[in-house]
Amino acid sequence: MEKPFSPGNKRMLGIQILDILSRYSSKKSPLTHKQIIDKLNSQHLVTCTRSTLAAHITNFQTDEFQNIFGCIVKCDKLGKGYYLEQEFSDGELKLLIDSVMSIRSLPENDAKVLIGKLLRHGSQSFQLRTKSYTSADMRGLPNSPNQEVLASIAVITDAINNNHKVSFIYNDIALDSNKELVLHPRSKERYLVNPYRIMLYSGRLYLLCNTDPHENLSTYRIDKMSLVREEASGIKTWRDIDKAYNPPKTMLESLHMFSSDIIDIEFWIEEDCLKDVVDWFGWGYFKIDDKKDTRLLIRLKCNETAMSFWALSFGEYIEITKPKELRFRIRELAQEIYKKHKI
Known part of the structure; x- marks a missing residue:
């Protein structure tokens, strides 16, 4: 037969x-x-x-x-x-492949499998052209050692769709006895959260969620989670999450995915740095209220902790004026840096 x-x-x-x-x-x-x-x-x-x-x-x-x-x-x-x-043009496939390569939360093997699946949607000439540089670019990329990432995403997605809580072990990066980097549990207790959205920011995958009995939103890196489990208990609705959560706005205000409060911020910055403000915060997410000589007065909303680190990266080119608490915090950080680096 x-x-x-x-x-x-x-x-x-x-x-x-x-x-x-x-x-x-x-x-x-x-x-x-x-x-x-x-x-x-x-x-x-x-x-x-x-x-x-x-x-x-x-x-x-x-x-x-x-x-x-x-x-x-x-x-x-x-x-x-x-x-x-084909359903995807060569340009679209190239964009998708490069996007997979830029997701630092994925372990290398999972990234290679995903790229292989995408390559099969292209012609033989596209596959031959793309495989060579893809293989070279994959070597040495800062991928995650966590082999549970894709499985964790699937569990979290199901839990969100079913309106269920999720629990997980949350890990930090540590050195083992051989001085190799490993994931080490932050606590013996499992984290239990109300999951709302999975977000991609700067090559990392995050879970946007809430922890009872608190009222604020938190973010956890999915590549630092292990043993993720969907629980039977239902989630708590967070202030009408569909209206409160706006992906571009949330990611811009939560710069670097810190979980501190979103506050109103005002600062002077050199006009030459305007392009950097646009690159980080995007068009339409800040206001220019004044200009004096070569400096611009910028107003925006941002995560307080993230803004302190962002401002330090621009050193003498920026001056925080409001709020006073953030201005004092940056001064304290600058003094600590000076003490550690003075000769």
């Missing part, structure tokens, strides 16, 4: 034609009937007549086929050949 996926099995002819078009055709290099038939014979050991091939290609050019499979076979000029217009 002939096996369903054995070479030469014509019952798979439609899939085999799509495989040839997917791997070898492109808008710049379409395949003629003869080229497709030759590759079917060499790659899949099947013979195919022109009329049979034409019938399959006609089916692959319908809107119904595109709606179901997300791709379509096209012919830009009669007699010049056919190509498969």
Whole structure:
């Protein structure tokens, strides 16, 4: 009896034609009937007549086929050949692959598997072009050692959809007896939280949540979680989270994902640094209230702890004016830095 996926099995002819078009055709290099038939014979050991091939290609050019499979076979000029217009363009696939590579929360093996799945959506020429630099770029990337990240994301997603709490062990980075970096539990007790959203910020995946009986929102890095578990108890609604949570606004105000209060901040900064303010806080998330000489007066909302570190990174180019508590805190930090670095 002939096996369903054995070479030469014509019952798979439609899939085999799509495989040839997917791997070898492109808008710049379409395949003629003869080229497709030759590759079917060499790659899949099947013979195919022109009329049979034409019938399959006609089916692959319908809107119904595109709606179901997300791709379509096209012919830009009669007699010049056919190509498969993939669901993702080369540029879109490149963007998705680079995005996976930039997520530092993922362990290297998981990142490689995801990239491999994305590569299969591209043509053979795209795969050959992309594999070489992807393999080189993957080496030495600061990926997470936590092998539970994807499983944790799945559990958290289910818990959010089911309106259930999640519990987990939260870890810190520590040195083991061999002076190797390892994840070490921060506490023997499991954290129990009300999960609301998974957020990506600066290459790290965070869980936005609340801990009973507190009323504030907290963030935890998912790559520092282990033994994540969905609990049977229901979550507490946090002040209408769908209205309160705005992804761009939340991430800009919670710079570096610190969990302290969001406050109104006012500071003077050199005009040459305006591009840096835009890069960090985005268009429309701050106001320029005044200008004196080469300095601009900026007003915005931001996490207090994060703002203190951000301001220190700009040193003499910035002056916090409000609130006074933050101004004093930065002065104290600057004095501590001076004491440690004075000669």
